[in-house]
Amino acid sequence: MKLYEKLKEAMGNLEEDTVVEILDSVMADGGTEAAEALEACQKGMDIVGSNFETGEYFIGDLIYAGELMTQAANRLRPALVGGENAQQSGKMILCTVEGDLHDIGKNIVKAMVEASGMEVMDMGINVPPGKIVEKAKDEGVHIIGLSGVLTVALEAMKETVEAFQEAGMRNEVRIIIGGAPITAVSREQTGADAWATNPQDTVRICQQWAEEIKSGIW
Ligand code: B12
Structure with missing residues (x-):
């Protein structure tokens, strides 16, 4: 074997x-x-x-x-x-969406993104859309990572994207979703900007976004 x-x-x-x-x-x-x-x-x-x-x-x-x-x-x-990107910086919000208590994948992603040189504001588990929007507004954070593995998490992710829309902030943030059941179709259904099911892709995408923010081409 x-x-x-x-x-x-x-x-x-x-x-x-x-x-x-x-x-x-x-x-x-x-x-x-x-x-x-x-x-x-x-x-x-x-x-x-x-x-x-x-x-x-x-x-x-x-x-x-x-x-x-x-x-x-x-x-x-x-x-x-790794360590090759450790000199880059930027910050993101990361949490498990409302209704979902799974956090092992989120914690792995957090550790990897932090190791790549970005600051991660971990809001924990079961986080309602309004709280995420509030945090992004208060802290001026433009990168949002939403984790979830339950089927119901998809709906919560969609509601979170909509909450940013309703707050008039949708163009100010980029939202990446992840978790075992997440696919390209989930990205479309939720209206998120990107998706990933492993920490390597997550780090790559978030680093790229952070770089774009830094150089003003957001
Ligand atoms: C461990 C586990 C639990 C643990 C969780 C402990 C914890 N602290 O997280 C406990 C026992 C608490 C638990 C509880 C429950 N669970 Co559970 N659980 C699992 C199990 C076996 C593994 C999940 C896991 O940790 N995977 C490993 C991690 C590393 O993978 P990951 O989360 O996908 O993360 C990776 C990527 O997806 C990505 N990623 C993750 N987050 C993010 C975020 C971003 C932004 C990005 C870009 C990428 C990304 O990177 C990560 C690292 O590579 C899964 C089965 C499965 N196949 O997933 C069931 C599973 C998710 N659970 C399930 C169920 C039903 C439950 C319960 C409802 C059981 C019950 N009757 O109470 C409760 C739910 C409670 C709730 N409201 O959330 C079902 C869900 C079914 C469904 N379709 O909704 C599953 C699929 C099992 C099954 N087949 O029935 N569970």
């Missing part, structure tokens, strides 16, 4: 020892494949989700899976963050 297939399955089966062993070997090899390893772990979480849906796993397993995923990301982080 290929290494990342094994990692995905170990994650899905909640086999902590095997997960740790594989991640340690990835890091011992210089961490050049850390992004692939993170992706395999994320796919393992899909297995956890399916097992929960079929009744094989319970809430306790979801909680344990969450802890294992956080641990995995922490192990891989030194190799994922």
Whole structure:
């Protein structure tokens, strides 16, 4: 079995020892494949989700899976963050949208974006649209990151985009959405400006936006 297939399955089966062993070997090899390893772990979480849906796993397993995923990301982080963009700056608001309490992915994104040199204002979980708009206005922030993994999160993301529209601020901000179920179609449906399902793309897009703000071509 290929290494990342094994990692995905170990994650899905909640086999902590095997997960740790594989991640340690990835890091011992210089961490050049850390992004692939993170992706395999994320796919393992899909297995956890399916097992929960079929009744094989319970809430306790979801909680344990969450802890294992956080641990995995922490192990891989030194190799994922890089440092080539660390001199750039800029700030963004990041939160999990209203109705959704999942924050593991958000926290990974936060750590990576911060490591790239940007300031991240983390508003936490279950954040209503109005609060996000208020924060953006008060702090003068133009980059907004919305996280969510529940189906209902899509509606909350759409409402958040609309709240910026209603506040007359839609042209002042760029909104990026992310989370396991997010696709190009979700971006269209919510009216967001961009989407991503991994921290690398998120960092790239936010850095580009921050650069555009700095050089006044917003
Ligand atoms: C762990 C987990 C939990 C933990 C969460 C712990 C925590 N602190 O977050 C707990 C146990 C609390 C939990 C609770 C629930 N969960 Co849950 N959970 C999961 C599970 C297994 C993994 C989620 C996860 O952490 N994935 C790993 C991270 C790293 O991936 P990610 O979030 O996608 O993040 C990455 C990218 O998407 C991207 N990204 C993330 N955020 C952002 C933001 C931006 C701006 C960008 C650009 C990118 C980006 O980068 C991240 C890093 O690579 C998923 C299954 C799955 N496949 O996702 C179910 C899942 C999401 N849960 C589910 C359900 C049903 C629930 C509950 C309703 C269960 C219940 N009966 O109570 C509650 C919901 C409570 C609520 N209102 O939110 C369902 C959702 C179904 C649906 N379609 O809506 C899923 C899909 C499981 C399933 N198949 O049934 N859950």
